[in-house]
Amino acid sequence: MKARDRLRIAMQKSGRLTEPALDLLNRCGLSFRQSRDKLFCFGEGEPVDLLLVRDDDIPGLIAQGVCDLGIVGRNVLGEFQLTAGREAEPLAELRPLGFGRCRLSIAVPQELDYHEPQQLEGRRIATSYPGLLGEWLRTHGVNAGVVTLTGSVEIAPKLGTADAICDLVQSGGTLVANQLREADVLLESEAVLAGPLTLPVDERGDMLELLLKRLDGVIQVRE
Ligand code: PRP
Numbered sequence: 648m649k650a651r652d653r654l655r656i657a658m659q660k661s662g663r664l665t666e667p668a669l670d671l672l673n674r675c676g677l678s679f680r681q682s683r684d685k686l687f688c689f690g691e692g693e694p695v696d697l698l699l700v701r702d703d704d705i706p707g708l709i710a711q712g713v714c715d716l717g718i719v720g721r722n723v724l725g726e727f728q729l730t731a732g733r734e735a736e737p738l739a740e741l742r743p744l745g746f747g748r749c750r751l752s753i754a755v756p757q758e759l760d761y762h763e764p765q766q767l768e769g770r771r772i773a774t775s776y777p778g779l780l781g782e783w784l785r786t787h788g789v790n791a792g793v794v795t796l797t798g799s800v801e802i803a804p805k806l807g808t809a810d811a812i813c814d815l816v817q818s819g820g821t822l823v824a825n826q827l828r829e830a831d832v833l834l835e836s837e838a839v840l841a842g843p844l845t846l847p848v849d850e851r852g853d854m855l856e857l858l859l860k861r862l863d864g865v866i867q868v869r870e
């Protein structure tokens with residue numbers, strides 16, 4: 648691969664993290680000019696560019712070295728760590744960013760009286776996070792069927808394809824709309840800055856270090 652001298656950050660193209668992520672980078676003194684295809688943003692002041700992609704692709708792009716950093720939910724990063732396989736470059740959560748807070752939770756039909764994970768024994772659970780759910784089930788010694796769906800997970804119990812779900816909950820509105828209720832929390836999530844375990848020792852590494860310093864300043868002011 649051709650060596651890059653500019654730092655490249657992957658972030659969600661359109662979604663809940665897009666606006667706050669751009670806002671945070673602006674506060675760090677970065678500004679960007681969007682390309683015509685809207686997938687690439689060229690950094691105007693500093694040598695830092697953006698790649699606008701699907702959030703689920705972000706950890707893989709960093710692991711492959713296509714991007715140096717990513718702004719992504721802890722849930723997406725955690726799922727990648729658990730499912731990417733041993734060959735994949737391990738990634739680090741460099742900084743929690745304090746926005747996009749949500750929970751990865753088990754939700755059950757409203758009428759089900761849930762007390763403990765063991766009640767899920769032998770049930771089918773629909774999720775987009777088979778890695779994180781599988782780990783949680785193992786931790787609690789529960790054998791359950793995991794039905795992997797890429798979206799609209801909340802509809803599965805109504806369709807009869809699952810007895811419970813494991814999905815992100817923010818306001819809880821989607822659960823209520825589907826007659827489900829939050830029963831157990833697997834992971835407290837928020838947007839994080841993801842990157843390699845060891846920083847590159849070159850200009851990109853220096854820029855990355857500078858960016859982390861600015862980030863820390865911005866985050867401190869906000870707290
Ligand atoms: C997320 C998540 C839930 C919903 C939770 O989906 O998968 O469905 O938001 O938010 P709430 O508690 O505020 O209702 P999103 O709309 O981001 O789309 P996706 O599932 O297609 O990724």
Ligand code: ZN
Pocket residue numbers: 702703
């Ligand atoms: Zn997604």
Ligand code: MG
Pocket residue numbers: 798799800
């Ligand atoms: Mg959803």
